[in-house]
Amino acid sequence: MQGFIVIGVIIGIGYLAARANVGGPTAQMVLQRFAFFVATPCLMFTLISKENLADVATYILDDPAAVTPIVLMQQVIFTPMALTALDISTTGKSSFAATAKQLAHQPILIGVLCGIIVSAASAGTGVFLVPQFLYDPLNIVGQAAVPLILCAFGMSLRGARPLANREGRQATITAAALKNAFMPAVAFALASALGFTGHNLYACVVLAALPSAQNVFNYAARYNAGTTFARDGVLLSTICSPVCILAIALLLN
Structure with a gap:
């Protein structure tokens, strides 16, 4: 936190x-x-x-x-x-x-x-x-x-309304769900298959649950491509990430 x-x-x-x-x-x-x-x-x-x-x-x-x-x-x-x-x-x-x-x-x-x-x-x-x-x-x-x-x-x-665009809202939510929930699940499956246990397994899953990097928005802004989608996706992913990490900590305690 x-x-x-x-x-x-x-x-x-x-x-x-x-x-x-x-x-x-x-x-x-x-x-x-x-x-x-x-x-x-x-x-x-x-x-x-x-x-x-x-x-x-x-x-x-x-x-x-x-x-x-x-x-x-x-x-x-x-x-x-x-x-x-x-x-x-x-x-x-x-x-x-x-x-x-x-x-x-x-x-x-x-x-x-x-x-x-x-x-x-x-x-x-x-x-x-x-x-x-x-x-x-x-x-x-x-x-x-x-x-x-x-x-x-x-x-x-400043002056933005995240997720205000209905057309891109579903894509943004899907991207955040893939990053914060699906990616840790894949990391858990792969790490378990490789024989990781305990703290090492926990570390792999938590790293996968971290939010989308701000670089995603920086790259989008640099090329003026999908900036709103990148901004909203990073913001939603960052907000959801602590909740997902808390859930992972409880599940893998």
């Missing part, structure tokens, strides 16, 4: 800033674009570059408590696929060359790949190759990514 309160307070700050017209009518767009093109790539680079990629393999086999491999899989596989699909749908270009070019222009993917390269090179030499005076400013900027995204999300709620 403390974690959700932290998220809610930052979203509330963004909402109040929008009500006070801090930054003018383009403030939300500026925050979203800075988070997408600058802060999030820095965050991905600083997180991954200091991770030992060999320990990722250890996690996959033995230690399901670590979250880094999940982040790697999301940022290296799923996010590029989603952003490429958004690129193609907004530009209308679907050739192999156009797709490869679009991948090269995705700042988050570039941050992830640079982080992987530095991590692998540092593991090979035994020395972290990025000087501290360069790593520190990148890390500081990266730490701003989550607050910027949350504040921008809060700004988007």
Whole structure:
């Protein structure tokens, strides 16, 4: 609950800033674009570059408590696929060359790949190759990514009426149900089949029940595609998630 309160307070700050017209009518767009093109790539680079990629393999086999491999899989596989699909749908270009070019222009993917390269090179030499005076400013900027995204999300709620659109209401509710209820059920089935029990099983199910990431809205806003659906889905998922996690805690006690 403390974690959700932290998220809610930052979203509330963004909402109040929008009500006070801090930054003018383009403030939300500026925050979203800075988070997408600058802060999030820095965050991905600083997180991954200091991770030992060999320990990722250890996690996959033995230690399901670590979250880094999940982040790697999301940022290296799923996010590029989603952003490429958004690129193609907004530009209308679907050739192999156009797709490869679009991948090269995705700042988050570039941050992830640079982080992987530095991590692998540092593991090979035994020395972290990025000087501290360069790593520190990148890390500081990266730490701003989550607050910027949350504040921008809060700004988007100013004057909005979530779930007001009847046509998209059913889709939004379905998406939240899939994220908060169906996904934990699948995680429970898979983790049980893999032999996980006790705290490890509980951790897998709880991670699956976490709300849809604010990045979903940030990506939608970046490409101006389905922003209302993304905003309402993230909001409903965030509201329902604590209830679902409480139910999971009671069921798996």
